[in-house]
Amino acid sequence: MAVEPALGDNLARIRVSKGLTQEDLEERSGVSVSTIRKLEQSDRKSARVSTLRKLAQALNVRTSDLFQPSPEPVSPLDETVHADLFALRRTLKPVRGLTGVQIPDLDGPVTYESVRASFLAANRLYREDDYRAVVRTIPSLLLEARSLLADAHGGDEERAALTLLSQTFQFSAQALIQLQQYDLAYQAISEGIAAAERADDPLLGAWNVFNECWLFLREGRLDDSRRAAMTTAEAIEPRFSTGTPAQFATWGWLLLWGSAAAVRNNEGDDADEMLALARAGAHRIEGRELEAPALWAARGSATFAGFSPELIQIKAVEYAVVQGRNARALEIREGVRPSGRLASSTRHRHMLDVASAHASEGNAAESWAILHDLRTRVPHWLRYQSFARRVVDQLIEDRSRALRAEHAEIASFLGIES
Secondary structure, three states, X not given: OEOOHHHHHHHHHHHHHOOOOHHHHHHHHOOOHHHHHHHHOOOOOEOOHHHHHHHHHHHOOOHHHHOOOOOOOOOOOOHHHHHHHHHHHHHHOOOOOOOOOOOOOOOOOOOHHHHHHHHHHHHHHHHOOOHHHHHHHHHHHHHHHHHHHHHOOOHHHHHHHHHHHHHHHHHHHHHHHHOOOHHHHHHHHHHHHHHHHHOOOHHHHHHHHHHHHHHHHHOOOHHHHHHHHHHHHHHHOOOOOOOOHHHHHHHHHHHHHHHHHXXXXXXXXXXXXXXXXXXXXXXXXXOOOOXXXXXXXXXXXXXXXXXXXXXXXXXXXXXXXXXXXXXXXXHHHHOOOOOOOOOHXXXXXXXXXXXXXXXXXXXXXXXXXXXXXXXXXXXXXXXXXXXXXXXXXXXXXXXXXXXXXXXXXHHHHOOOOO
């Protein structure tokens, strides 16, 4: 999590208001005086969520109270990616005027089948973690989807076009969040929710809220992330006796986002309760076919497939890492049984949790091995992960000897001076 002056100012102000010295806070939190001093003076470039949780807990405040305003990570994008984003920005924020959105003419006819094919092609790039390629495809994809809606003649035809448009915005937001382009992601989320509302599909709208929760979590807006997740989960909560797998999966994912925000905000009991509810939902539909609603043909069951008992275990590992219970995280990790249903990015993020736990437990070799594997297999994904940079920062800070060449290469790849 990036450190901004507001964090240092708030930490110092709250500490002083409690009548504590930096040494007192060290004794209460277990965080070293040198780290506290660097945070208060904004000398550190990043802070681990577990460190901030310890400080907030020692000060008897929520983690989110340390952020006013919330920190916003800086994207490591190069100039060519920024050029691609300019075209995407123009598409997400088109010329509107008094006559509505002005859609440029397209070469050739646009049909539901042609837009669906474009959507699936872009999704394949996303699953391959090639976000730069995704960014290049989104402008034309959104243009096609908007044109499809403009040509629709009401009824089922219009609803199908709205459903596809909403999913296109949802997909666009996911890619933009990965690239840490939060203003554009929020625009896509808002448009996706609006299209789902016009299609009268609350479940589709909830999947756009899914991205909103993720966005708020990335920005450090923990209260907002939890509120969005829980109000939406309550609105769509399925009956345990009659709920469909799609309903349980959507509801369960929202509970997981709510619990992820709660555990980072020193609200561990609430996080455990939400995780238990999600676990019950995952077991309720285990082994059942995860069929998507009829008009969701663009993404099909892949939209829901990751919601499973395996995902719950992976989240339990994540929460243990956030709470600083790294030995426990590694114990839970041993019990994770792969189902083959999780999205690749979810698995990659889980391995960063494992790498972080190993680093905190002094298992540097195991942590470096995971980072090397990710660097080799999914460099497109890894380079945008601020969490990976924090893990490497910790490994460098804790090292007892000079970095090996392959470790220095990973640090350099992530933009870290070693």
